[in-house]
Amino acid sequence: MRYLPHTPEDISAMLEAIGVKSLEDLFPTVPHDCRRTGDLSLPEALTEWELNKHIDKLSNRMAVSPEFKVFLGAGSYDHYIPASVSYLLSRSEFVTSYTPYQPEISQGTLQAIFEYQTLTARLLGMDVANASQYDGASSLAEALLMAVRITRQNKVAVSGLIHPNYRQVIETYFAPTDCEFIELPYTEAGITDLSKINDLENLAAVAVQSPNFFGCIEDLQSSAKKAHDKKALLVVGFTEPLAYGMYKNPGSYDADIACGEGQSLGIPRTFGGPALGMFAAKQKYVRNMPGRLVGQTVDVEGRRGYVLTLATREQHIRREKATSNICTNHSLCALASSMYMASVGGSGFKELARLNYDRCEYLKDRLRKAGYSSPFNRSTFNEFVVQFPQGFETTYQDLLKKKIIAGLPLECYYPELANHYLLCVTETMAKEDMDTLVREVVT
Amino acid sequence: MKEYPGTTGLILNEPLLWEKGKKGRNGYSLPRRDVETYAVDEALLGEGPDFPDLSEVDIIRHYVRLSQWNFSVDSGMYPLGSCTMKYNPKTNERQVSQAGFAAAHPLLPPDLSQGILALMYELERFLVEITGMDAATLQPAAGAHGELTGMLLFYAYHKSKGAQRSKIIVPDTAHGTNPASAALCGYKPVPIKSNDQGILAPKDVSQVMDEQTAGIMVTNPNTLGLFEENIKEIAEIVHAKDGLVYCDGANMNAVMGIVHMGDIGIDVLHLNLHKTFSSPHGGGGPGSGPVCVRTHLEPFLPIPRVIEKKGQYLLSADFPDSIGKLHAFYGNVGVLIRAYSYILSMGADNLKKASQLAVLNAAYIKQKLKDTFHLAYDRPCMHECVFSDKNQQMHKVTTLDMVKRLMDYGFHPPTIYFPLVVPGAIMIEPTETESKEDIDLFIDSMKAIADEARENPDLLREAPKNSRRRRLDETAAARKPCLRG
Numbered sequence: 072m073r074y075l076p077h078t079p080e081d082i083s084a085m086l087e088a089i090g091v092k093s094l095e096d097l098f099p100t101v102p103h104d105c106r107r108t109g110d111l112s113l114p115e116a117l118t119e120w121e122l123n124k125h126i127d128k129l130s131n132r133m134a135v136s137p138e139f140k141v142f143l144g145a146g147s148y149d150h151y152i153p154a155s156v157s158y159l160l161s162r163s164e165f166v167t168s169y170t171p172y173q174p175e176i177s178q179g180t181l182q183a184i185f186e187y188q189t190l191t192a193r194l195l196g197m198d199v200a201n202a203s204q205y206d207g208a209s210s211l212a213e214a215l216l217m218a219v220r221i222t223r224q225n226k227v228a229v230s231g232l233i234h235p236n237y238r239q240v241i242e243t244y245f246a247p248t249d250c251e252f253i254e255l256p257y258t259e260a261g262i263t264d265l266s267k268i269n270d271l272e273n274l275a276a277v278a279v280q281s282p283n284f285f286g287c288i289e290d291l292q293s294s295a296k297k298a299h300d301k302k303a304l305l306v307v308g309f310t311e312p313l314a315y316g317m318y319k320n321p322g323s324y325d326a327d328i329a330c331g332e333g334q335s336l337g338i339p340r341t342f343g344g345p346a347l348g349m350f351a352a353k354q355k356y357v358r359n360m361p362g363r364l365v366g367q368t369v370d371v372e373g374r375r376g377y378v379l380t381l382a383t384r385e386q387h388i389r390r391e392k393a394t395s396n397i398c399t400n401h402s403l404c405a406l407a408s409s410m411y412m413a414s415v416g417g418s419g420f421k422e423l424a425r426l427n428y429d430r431c432e433y434l435k436d437r438l439r440k441a442g443y444s445s446p447f448n449r450s451t452f453n454e455f456v457v458q459f460p461q462g463f464e465t466t467y468q469d470l471l472k473k474k475i476i477a478g479l480p481l482e483c484y485y486p487e488l489a490n491h492y493l494l495c496v497t498e499t500m501a502k503e504d505m506d507t508l509v510r511e512v513v514t
Numbered sequence: 515m516k517e518y519p520g521t522t523g524l525i526l527n528e529p530l531l532w533e534k535g536k537k538g539r540n541g542y543s544l545p546r547r548d549v550e551t552y553a554v555d556e557a558l559l560g561e562g563p564d565f566p567d568l569s570e571v572d573i574i575r576h577y578v579r580l581s582q583w584n585f586s587v588d589s590g591m592y593p594l595g596s597c598t599m600k601y602n603p604k605t606n607e608r609q610v611s612q613a614g615f616a617a618a619h620p621l622l623p624p625d626l627s628q629g630i631l632a633l634m635y636e637l638e639r640f641l642v643e644i645t646g647m648d649a650a651t652l653q654p655a656a657g658a659h660g661e662l663t664g665m666l667l668f669y670a671y672h673k674s675k676g677a678q679r680s681k682i683i684v685p686d687t688a689h690g691t692n693p694a695s696a697a698l699c700g701y702k703p704v705p706i707k708s709n710d711q712g713i714l715a716p717k718d719v720s721q722v723m724d725e726q727t728a729g730i731m732v733t734n735p736n737t738l739g740l741f742e743e744n745i746k747e748i749a750e751i752v753h754a755k756d757g758l759v760y761c762d763g764a765n766m767n768a769v770m771g772i773v774h775m776g777d778i779g780i781d782v783l784h785l786n787l788h789k790t791f792s793s794p795h796g797g798g799g800p801g802s803g804p805v806c807v808r809t810h811l812e813p814f815l816p817i818p819r820v821i822e823k824k825g826q827y828l829l830s831a832d833f834p835d836s837i838g839k840l841h842a843f844y845g846n847v848g849v850l851i852r853a854y855s856y857i858l859s860m861g862a863d864n865l866k867k868a869s870q871l872a873v874l875n876a877a878y879i880k881q882k883l884k885d886t887f888h889l890a891y892d893r894p895c896m897h898e899c900v901f902s903d904k905n906q907q908m909h910k911v912t913t914l915d916m917v918k919r920l921m922d923y924g925f926h927p928p929t930i931y932f933p934l935v936v937p938g939a940i941m942i943e944p945t946e947t948e949s950k951e952d953i954d955l956f957i958d959s960m961k962a963i964a965d966e967a968r969e970n971p972d973l974l975r976e977a978p979k980n981s982r983r984r985r986l987d988e989t990a991a992a993r994k995p996c997l998r999g
Contacts, residue, residue: 072864074601074792076949077871085878085950094870097877098772100741100894107774112643116861119605126855129633130614134626143619146842153542155570163588164581167602169926170798174988175981176921179584180797183577186531189998194563199997202798205655208842236842243816243838247669247699288558319560332842341610341851342630343620343843344655345800357995363798367999368991371976376983380991391703396694398658403796413531413573414541417565422544424562425551432552450555471623479621498545 144495196322204348207332261447286454316424337411519924595941660784660803749779771866
C-alpha cells in the first residue's frame, strides 16, 4: 500500500527495539473480550485506476451544469470560480496544515485568516468577524445562543423567511435548553411581519434573513428598531452575501450580529458542504463570540505577526463554561472566500452583484410578460418566487426530462404556497437558457 | 554530521491584501453583460464593500508567499498527539473535484443525485462496519459537532424514557471539547480522575454513576494513548443505571480492525474523518464528525437520512423521534468523498495494518525516548505516547522551549500541555504514514534537544530561530485585540 512506508525489515527492526515479536503483540492492553473476532468486511482494496473509474461512474449520475440548466438557489449558489482561486487553494501548505496553534510556523494561515476576518467585517459592515464556522445554519444557531448569553433573556423571535433548514437547525440546538423559539409570519410583500414582536417580552434576539428565503430584501431598519426597542439584539442572517455588493449591508442597519452562509464566495456547492459559516458582531460583544479569532501582534524582534487570540472564550481553556463547543473553523473555505473576494475586488464586487441582479430581473421580467408573476413585489436579489398555474407539477417533471430544473417547489416548506416556485439566476446562467425556460413554461 | 530537515532559505515578505493593489485593477474575468440594466429601489442600495482592487498576479504572489510561511504534512512530520496528522492522499482530491460532485446542488431531486446518495449510503455502511456499531449519521461537520450530536442523542434517549437527567461523567483523560459539548445540552460535567495506571477504574465510575447521570463520555484509546482496559465493566456499571456510554473516537486510528466498539458497550461514537480517514485538516477545517450508534439509538439520528428502496437512494425525513437537523444540508460532503475514497483505496487489511503501524511507530518512539524524557505512564501505548519536561526542569527549560526548538530541526511540535493530567505534557502521535527513517530523525532531534537543554539552554529559550517569525507576544494580542485591518 503506497501510503504505508514500512518495509518488512523496518517492521522487524522496530519490533525488536520495542521487544515484541509481532504486530499483534503490540496490543497487550486490549483485553481479549474487547477484540474483534473476524476481519472487517469491506470491499477489496481498489487500485487508483479502479477508484477513478468507480468515482466517475458515481459522479456521472449527478445532474450538473452545463448539461443541466439548474435554476436552484435556496442557500447554495452557482458562481464562477476563477481558475486562479482553485489553483491557489490546492497548495499543500494550506491544505495539509493543522490549526495554527504554533504561530511561528503558521503565519501563512494566520495572516490569511486575519485578512478573511477583515474582508468579512467590511462586507457585512460589522466591527469584528471570527475565523468562520461550519455553515450558515449552525452560525445562526450559535448567534442566537450568544444573544441569550448577552441579554440573559430566553426568547428569540425568528423570521419564518429564514431558510427553513436553518430554522430546523436552530430548533435542534435549542431543544435541550430552556429557550423559547417564536416564529414570525410573513407579509403580503414577502418580508417578515414584525408586528408580533410588540407582544413579546424577555426577548434576547430578533433574527431575520436578508435577502430572505424568497429572495426579498427585508426591512432591516424596522427590524432593528423593533428589536432594540425591546432591548433585544438584531441578528441578520444571509445565504447570498454577494447581495451586499449592491444592497446595504447588515451593519448599516445597526445589526448586532450578522452571520450566514458564505458558499457563494468561491466555494463549490459539493451537495451542500463543506460550506462557510460567516460570523460577525459589534466590537462590544467580541468576548461573547463563539469560534476562533486571529489577532495581530509582534514577535520578540518587534516584527508584525499573527496569533490565535482570546482563547479564554474557547472550549479547550474554559471547558464547560466556554462560549461554544466549537473547536474548528472552516479555514480552507474561509481562505477560498478571501481569495475570491480579493480576486473580484471592490470595484468588481459591485459590478458582479449588479450583473447578477440584472440577469435575475431579466428572467423575472420575461416570466411576468408571459403571465407568470411573483406574488411578492419587494425588491429581490438572485432569487424570486413565481406562481405557476395549477398542474405545473407535470410540466416541472417534463422539464426535468429536458434537463431543466425549473426552481424549487415551495409547497413542502410553505404548504400555503402550492404551485409556487423559487427560481434562482446568477451570472452563470446564460440568457438563452432563461429564454428556453420561459418558452418551455409557456408551451 | 546528521542532516535534519530544518534549514533556512529565502522567504519573501508580503504585506496585507489591502496594503497592495490599486483602484482600477482586477483579478477576475467579469462575464459579458448581455442583459439591460433594470431599475432598483434606490433606498435599499449600499456602497458596496471596501475591498482592494488587485491584479491576478498580485493575488497569486500574495497567496503563494503566504503559503510558504506554513508548515504542513506535505512538507514534514507533524507528530501532533490526538490530531492524527497522517498523509492526505492526492487521489482523494481528484475524486472530490469531479464536476458531478463539486457542482452538485444540494436540493437536486433524488433521481438526479443518485451518485452522491449511493456514496453516502455506502460510506455509512463502511463506518458502521469499521466501528462495529449499527447505524450512522454523516451530518456533523466536525468532531465537536459530532459530540454535540451525541449529547443530543443522549438527551433524546432519556427524554423518551420519561425522565431527563442532569449530569454526565467526563474523565480527566477525555478531549477538551467534551465538557463544552455536554454543557450545550444542559448536562453538568462530573469530572473523574484516571487511576495510577492512566486509565479509569470501575469503582470510581460506580461511585458517581446514579439515576441523575445521563452517562459517561470516554475517549478510547484515551488522551494518554492508553486503552481503557476496563471499558466493558464501566459500560456495565453505566448501563445498569440506564445510562449511556459515549466514546470520543478521535483516536480510532489505533484500533481499526482490532476493537469492536459495539461489543465493548459503546452506545454512541463519533469519528473524525479528517483524522482517521485521511482527509486534510485545511489549516483548521473543514473536518467531518460522523456519529455511529447502536440500534436502540438509531430512531433519534438526525434527519434527513439516506435510505435505499429497491435500488434507489432517497433522503428521508420520516423519522419522528429524530433529534432534527444539525447542518443546513447533509454535512461536509466533500470530506465524506475523501474518506470514502480512502477506505476503498485501503481495504480491510490495510486499514488494520494502518492501525498496527500507527501503534508500532508510537511504541518505537516511546521506547527510544523514554531514557531521555520522563514518561508519564510507562505502559504499552497505543498510537501516541505522552512524555513531560520533568527531566529537563532542572535546566530551567520547559516543554514549550523544547518544542519550539524542534521547529528549528524541521518538525512540527507535538501536542503540548495536554492532557492536563500530565504537567508539561508532550504528546506524540507519529501516525502510520511516517517511515522509520523519518521517525529516527525525529528521535535524534528530540535527543539533540535534550542535550542542548543541558549544555546550552538558551538555544531552546530563544527558539525558534529559523522560522519566518520568532515567538509572538500572545499576551499583548489578547490584551488589546486587533482583529481586523
